[in-house]
Structure formats: structure tokens, C-alpha cells
Amino acid sequence: MRKVVYYLSTCDTCKKIMAQLNLEDFDKIDIKNNPLTEPQLLELYVITESYEDLFNKRAIKFRQQGFNKKELTENDYKKLLLDEYTFLKRPVFLINGDLYVGNAKKIIEQLKERIGK
Numbered sequence: 001m002r003k004v005v006y007y008l009s010t011c012d013t014c015k016k017i018m019a020q021l022n023l024e025d026f027d028k029i030d031i032k033n034n035p036l037t038e039p040q041l042l043e044l045y046v047i048t049e050s051y052e053d054l055f056n057k058r059a060i061k062f063r064q065q066g067f068n069k070k071e072l073t074e075n076d077y078k079k080l081l082l083d084e085y086t087f088l089k090r091p092v093f094l095i096n097g098d099l100y101v102g103n104a105k106k107i108i109e110q111l112k113e114r115i116g117k
């Protein structure tokens with residue numbers, strides 16, 4: 001059974017969400033100190049079948065670098081996710097092949113039902 005959470009230690013939202021959950025048996029990966037590797041990203045992609053679904057379009061660098069004004073391909077999203085840790089929508093919970101991406105209320109409610117508080 002594989003349980004992983006990818007998060008950003010400097011993100012207050014990640015901290016708040018993680019504090020509400022029992023993450024005792026989770027591998028916790030701070031993407032700032034341990035950026036996503038290609039095999040890790042591929043593991044997430046296999047579940048979502050979309051790099052865009054893993055991408056944080058609200059990231060400051062996304063707008064600063066003008067990516068919000070470009071037509072990006074799946075390959076572009078993949079490269080950007082590997083190049084810049086802030087582009088990962090977070091937190092990302094991988095639980096035995098199921099993925100919970102982002103901080104939307106609905107996602108967090110599903111997550112709480114899955115792993116408990």
C-alpha cells in the first residue's frame with residue numbers, strides 16, 4: 001500500500017489541509033526540497049492521463065513568464081512541471097493508486113472520507 005503526499009512546506013494551505021488529516025503512514029515529500037522526478041510525475045500522469053490536470057495555473061510564475069497567454073501542449077505542461085516545483089497543483093495525495101489533486105473543498109472532503117481525520 002502506497003501513500004504519498006506531495007506538498008509545499010511554505011504553503012499555508014498545504015499546512016492547514018495536512019493538519020486536519022491523519023498522515024502517520026504517508027511518505028511526505030516537500031516539493032521545494034525534493035522536486036518531482038520524471039518517474040514520480042509519470043506515476044501521477046498514469047492516473048490523471050493529463051499533465052494539465054496536475055498543473056497550477058494560479059502560480060505567480062505562470063503569469064509572470066507569460067505562459068497564461070500561450071497555447072500549451074501536454075509536453076509543455078510536463079516540461080514545466082519538471083522545471084518548476086511551484087507549477088504542481090497542490091497538495092497531491094496518492095493513496096493506493098487513487099489521486100487527490102489540489103485544495104478544492106470537494107477534493108478535501110473526499111480525501112477526509114478516504115483517510116479519516
